[in-house]
Amino acid sequence: MNSVDKIFAPALDLDNRLADALTWEHGGRLWPSSEQQTLTCCRVVDETHDIKSFEFRTADGLPVRFEPGQFMTVSASVNGQSVERCYTISSPPTRPFLVSITVKRVPGGTMSNWLHDNMKPGRELRAYGPSGTFTPTAAPATKSLYLSAGSGVTPLMSMTRASIDLGLNRDVIFIHSARTPADIVFREELSRLAKLSPRLRVFFVCEGVGDEADWDGPIGRLSLQLLSQWAPDYLEREVFTCGPAGYMNAVRGLLLEGGHDPARYHQESFDIGAGVAPEPAPAVKEADGACGTFTVKLSRSAKSFTMSATDTVLSAAKKAGVAVASSCSQGVCGTCKTKLLEGSVDMKHNGGIRDREVQKGFRLLCCSRPTSDLVLEL
Ligand SMILES: Cc1cc2nc3c(=O)[nH]c(=O)nc-3n(C[C@H](O)[C@H](O)[C@H](O)COP(=O)(O)OP(=O)(O)OC[C@H]3O[C@@H](n4cnc5c(N)ncnc54)[C@H](O)[C@@H]3O)c2cc1C
Incomplete structure (x- = not known):
């Protein structure tokens, strides 16, 4: 053990114990961030005049596995529109039977006001599994x-x-x-x-x-x-x-x-767009596809659409009427993580995807621009 290892050994030990405890087999079921589940609200707590905590259990009552600091992307239909937002899980993974989110009411905000005004014990909410680094x-x-x-x-x-x-x-x-x-x-x-x-x-x-x-x-x-x-x-x-x-x-x-x-x-x-500078669209070279357009095929739905090389795959998919789960649009939250089966993209993310996920072929569609024709697992 070198001197650096000696200095960090106690911390690594603590954090390994934390990691072990959080991934122990009976400590909860893996809930992938790409998978939606229905949660049922069991309690609402007024934390301050404009902040409430909402506690949820899973539909089958099984515990959920996550790391402290991770967030969920919740999804609701507000005024007929499907809205998705990220909320950090404020409860600890050591109490895996309930997951809570703590939401500040944002003046004029769609989801935060909807949750404050509508989410009550017994009501359901759709959410994607925990994510974040x-x-x-x-x-x-x-x-x-x-x-x-x-x-x-x-x-x-x-x-x-x-x-x-x-x-x-x-x-x-x-x-x-x-x-x-x-x-x-x-x-x-x-x-x-x-x-x-x-x-x-x-x-x-x-x-x-x-x-x-x-x-x-x-x-x-x-x-x-x-x-x-x-x-x-x-x-x-x-x-x-x-x-x-x-x-x-x-x-x-x-x-x-x-x-x-x-x-x-x-x-x-938490400030989408305020803390993270959007990535400027790259200049399109003549060599990029026919007039800088590419074809995107979706393996599951067998749909396809064409898009400009200057557009992000997410925005092009939405324009083509393809439903893709997304939230931040800045490469932060990871909600739009999708497997790229064929082709290549230029991805400029802001921490919303891990290196090992990239190695496995996943990309964040919100911050990826095509550099060839694509096939996506969608
Ligand atoms: C990883 C992550 C974790 C997060 N965790 C938490 C958490 O634990 N707790 C929490 O409270 N929040 C959290 N957030 C923030 C949360 O996701 C939402 O952004 C927040 O609740 C506001 O959403 P909203 O739908 O209420 O507001 P939005 O509808 O998104 O509106 C946001 C702001 O934009 C303004 N606005 C909306 N539409 C327009 C328009 N057309 N023109 C001009 N202005 C407009 C609104 O007035 C408001 O001020 C997190 C965000 C991220 C990315």
């Missing part, structure tokens, strides 16, 4: 720093709940930012978990006091000074961040300014 097992560490804002608390909450359930006593500093104390999601539970695990330290920072005049925590936004006070060893910590794009840009800037190693920074973006 924002998980602690992907980046083993002896010490972690969790930074969240608003509903971005959800993946970090699942990670925290899982490690407490497993008795892992991981060294985690969890700093959550909120508008006011009343907006702090999971405030009581996080404070209680911190009491259960001495190596979990939880801090809240609020932009204003709101109705809680006796709030004795700091007021303002997370600063380098506050970070150094609460996590003096932050340079040694693996950082996991989730929140609105503006928050994550600010946090990333702070960490870079403080000298944190960007390779040890991991983030999950």
Whole structure:
């Protein structure tokens, strides 16, 4: 064992235990991210004035296997339109019989308002299986720093709940930012978990006091000074961040300014289009197909359509009336992952697909442009 292995051995051991515990055979059935299931709502919890948690069980009542930090893509018919959105599973995989999502009501937002207004115990929701790479097992560490804002608390909450359930006593500093104390999601539970695990330290920072005049925590936004006070060893910590794009840009800037190693920074973006720059369409060369158009054949439905080389396969499929499950359209969420049986594409994703899936022939249609005729497993 070399010196690096020695330093990371305890963390790897913890994370291997976490990984083992999460994939243990009786710990839940594999639910592929390409497969839809019907979930039944069993409980709705008001977390704050605009955030609710919805707890679901599977139709057959069997447990679900996932990693903390992963999300599901839920699907509903809203005003006659099929709508799909990603929501992180806020419950831990250590309680696999129920999966919960914690949803912030977005003004004017289609799915979040529909869920808040319609999802009640007994109602059903279609969802694709868990997906995503924002998980602690992907980046083993002896010490972690969790930074969240608003509903971005959800993946970090699942990670925290899982490690407490497993008795892992991981060294985690969890700093959550909120508008006011009343907006702090999971405030009581996080404070209680911190009491259960001495190596979990939880801090809240609020932009204003709101109705809680006796709030004795700091007021303002997370600063380098506050970070150094609460996590003096932050340079040694693996950082996991989730929140609105503006928050994550600010946090990333702070960490870079403080000298944190960007390779040890991991983030999950909920803001589709805000945090991720869309990939510009490449210039079409004369050699690309006839006038830069290609034919796409679908193996299961035996349909086919032609498309321009400048278009993404997802958008061309939708224009051709082909139903493809999708959500973010930015190569983040992985909902449109599809096997490419023949041909080649230029894919520019943003973390929504793993290397081993690419090696197995899968591609994200939302960020793939054809470079030849294609056959897709659809
Ligand atoms: C991996 C991942 C995990 C996520 N996890 C969570 C989670 O745990 N909790 C959570 O709350 N959210 C989460 N999200 C965000 C979630 O997927 C949705 O984006 C969010 O709930 C908003 O969806 P919506 O349908 O309500 O809003 P949308 O209908 O998508 O609208 C979003 C915004 O666009 C505006 N808008 C809509 N239509 C128009 C239009 N035609 N013109 C101009 N503006 C318009 C709306 O007013 C609103 O402000 C996650 C996202 C990702 C990618």
